[in-house]
Amino acid sequence: MADQDSLDQKPHYHGHRQRLKERFFDKGPDSLKDYELLELLLCVAIPRRDLKPLAKDLIRRFGSFSAVLSAPRDRLREIPGVGETVLLALKVSQASAIALQREDILNQPVISSWKALIGYCRSVMAHEQNEQFRVLFLDKKNTLMMDELQSSGTVDQTSIYPREVIKRALELGATALILVHNHPSGDPTPSREDIEMTRELKGAAEKLGINVHDHLVIARNSHVSFKTLGLL
Numbered sequence: 001m002a003d004q005d006s007l008d009q010k011p012h013y014h015g016h017r018q019r020l021k022e023r024f025f026d027k028g029p030d031s032l033k034d035y036e037l038l039e040l041l042l043c044v045a046i047p048r049r050d051l052k053p054l055a056k057d058l059i060r061r062f063g064s065f066s067a068v069l070s071a072p073r074d075r076l077r078e079i080p081g082v083g084e085t086v087l088l089a090l091k092v093s094q095a096s097a098i099a100l101q102r103e104d105i106l107n108q109p110v111i112s113s114w115k116a117l118i119g120y121c122r123s124v125m126a127h128e129q130n131e132q133f134r135v136l137f138l139d140k141k142n143t144l145m146m147d148e149l150q151s152s153g154t155v156d157q158t159s160i161y162p163r164e165v166i167k168r169a170l171e172l173g174a175t176a177l178i179l180v181h182n183h184p185s186g187d188p189t190p191s192r193e194d195i196e197m198t199r200e201l202k203g204a205a206e207k208l209g210i211n212v213h214d215h216l217v218i219a220r221n222s223h224v225s226f227k228t229l230g231l232l
Contacts, residue, residue, distance in 0.1 A: 016052070017043055034065040045089035054081040069094040070127035098123050102147070109142050110178065110213070117144075117178075118216070118223060125182040125218045133160045133181040137174035138213070146172055162201040169210050177205060179215040188219040195231055202232065 020040055023031050032040070039055035057079065058068045069090055076082050076090065101120040105113050117136075125132055133151040136144055148168065151160050160181075169177060179198065183189075190198075194217065202212040215226035226232045 035059045037065055038068060041089060041093055042086060045085050054079075054086070057081070066123070067127055069097065070123075072129055105144055106147075107143055107145075110136070110138060110144055111142060120147075121180050121216060121218050122223065125180065126220050128182055129184055131182060131184060133179070135165055135168070136178040136180065137169055137172050138176040138178065139173070140175045142176060142213075145174060160197060160201075162197070162204045165201060166204055166208060166210065169205070170208070174210065176211040176213050178213050180218060181215075182218040186220050188217040188222050188224040190215075190217055190224065190226065190229070190231065195226075198226060198231065 017039075020032065020036055024037075024040060029037055035052070035055045035058075038058060039051050042051040042055060043049075059065070061079065062068045062071050071090075073087060073091070076087055098120070101116065101123055104116045105120055108116075110117055121134070125134070130152055132149060134147060134149050137146040137148070139145050150165060150168075165177070179201070181194070194215070198212070198215045205212050212232065213227070214232060217224045217226075
């Protein structure tokens with residue numbers, strides 16, 4: 001039978017974790033390194049395990065806290081120590097972050113919340129492995145009504161049908177659009193196909209009194225605006 005001292009002995013990581021918690025509450029999340037913040041998140045899901053090595057490994061593999069949360073589930077499952085509980089904690093945290101950012105921009109004029117809009121688009125799309133095409137539907141006051149994923153494709157292309165976008169805009173009563181898609185390659189430079197499709201969609205929309213305000217291309221570490229580039 002174990003003696004009383006061994007029963008009372010706390011895991012070696014207990015003091016370290018307690019210090020992280022205190023620093024988080026006293027000084028805020030910015031006082032923690034990415035792996036420390038990730039460790040705190042994981043210890044909520046698995047309290048009786050030293051998770052510092054796993055947190056460091058995840059940051060090393062994916063590069064940042066946000067990249068870990070955004071990583072594809074199949075890639076995360078390949079990593080030793082990542083089971084369904086860890087995976088659930090990461091993906092719930094990602095969904096929570098996106099929901100908070102969505103609340104910041106929904107029912108807000110996009111001009112006054114442009115930075116938040118870019119942040120939301122980056123959270124949703126920047127780390128996706130396949131191209132996605134989203135449409136932000138605006139009302140006559142340029143207030144965001146709806147954000148919808150229209151298409152998801154391969155690592156370097158996706159298909160979008162202007163007729164379907166216009167049809168959806170009419171269903172919602174939208175009077176303006178912002179187009180958004182990602183480049184998994186990391187280079188946000190618009191392709192010739194991107195430019196041609198945007199011009200086609202813009203021409204079709206204008207015939208029905210619907211404006212295309214911009215087309216954003218989101219990459220992992222940057223983004224570009226068709227309007228800023230003079231392409232709209």
